[in-house]
Amino acid sequence: MKLVKSLLLGSAAGFAAVAGAQAADLPMTKAAPVDYVRICSVHGAGFFYIPGSDTCIKIGGRVRAEFQYQEPLNTFQNGPLTAMPGRNRLGTGRYRDATGFRGRAQLDVDARTSSEWGTVRAFFRFQLTRDSGVYRPQAAYTAEGFTVAGNQGSTTTSNLDKAFIQFAGFTAGVAQSFFDFYAESLNWGTANGFIPGSDNGATQLLAYTATFGSGFSATIAIEDRNQRNVTTVGYGWNPAGQRMPDVVGVLRVDQGWGSAQLSGAVHQLNTGTLNHWGGRIDDEYGYAVQAGVKINLPMLAAGDQLCLQAAYADGALSYLGVTGSPVVGEYTGYLPMTDAVRYHDTIKRTKGWNILGAFLHYWTPSLRSTLWGSYTAIDYSGPVAAGGYFRDAKVYQVASALIWSPVKAMDIGVEVLYAKYDTKRTWATPVGLVGSEDQWQGRIRFQRDF
Known part of the structure; x- marks a missing residue:
């Protein structure tokens, strides 16, 4: 027994020695170092270093789902629809959608690198949107009858909402216009063709911002005129090719109490229309000025704020929030908007002004409400109404929303909006077009930010 035990132990020792000798002859390999993702706190929460780089990146976005009801605009106060040849009274309002759905996905990517010139930043925001019903262009009236444009299923659109580089005070690319201030911060819906103040969130520009300390800054920018x-x-102003971009200047202050801004813009009206002698009509230059203030109200509740803004434009209606020719009543051309009107051999600029106020209040940390209102007035000077086609207009809007955040970065809310269009009737205004029209809108929104 002792002999067997000795043989087994000896064999095991022999095998161990041989194995050790063979292992010593094998090449030694060293595991590659692991490059772990590191938090980058220098640029704020959510940033992390790109492995193998000194650039910090933050990835975010949102998903939004909306349902909207919009009262069809179909009241004719100044004459029956049948008063105009070829119109069918039975079609009043029935060719427009009253409800609709929207789904939107948004991706934000923010990359920043520290340098001796300061932070070098590249940012882009990409959106995909699927719309149906009232979110699409609505049915319009033509000389041949109603053209159904909005009630044909759903459409999916893509949008490069932001794509800019910031370096040493310069901003270049697609960004929010530097003229804008309130920029629809609290409202969801708007009246057709009118938003409460300028909000050109995806414009191409080149700007330089100088900072002076204590929150004061000044910006000069050139932005896409078209x-x-x-x-x-x-009879409207028919624009020719862009010869001069819009020039925007801004003075701004951001401090603990809130922020304030004074903006100005010059807008070239370069027309390709010829005069009666076959020559070119001279260019005109429109302009706009705006002043706004946002006041933080922590004495009411954390996060409360009040926004006030006013703007005046002469030949530059976009800076008032006028986005085009809204469909009011049953006619696409009921309330056409234009920066200027061709009158004989001159360009007559359109004037207008806008005021707005918006209030945000937190009832609890998870329940807040908004209340906002705006007034926009458009003035076509004297005879340039061109046979009643263009008319002075006043647009009133007021809305309120209640928003619940059951978890962080998750909103469930409802907004109700009332809008009224009021136009000045001229002797040449066609029979059947109303002098005023109002509308109710309602929205339900689910939104998750990440």
């Missing part, structure tokens, strides 16, 4: 054009066919 994205600011408001015009219509016929």
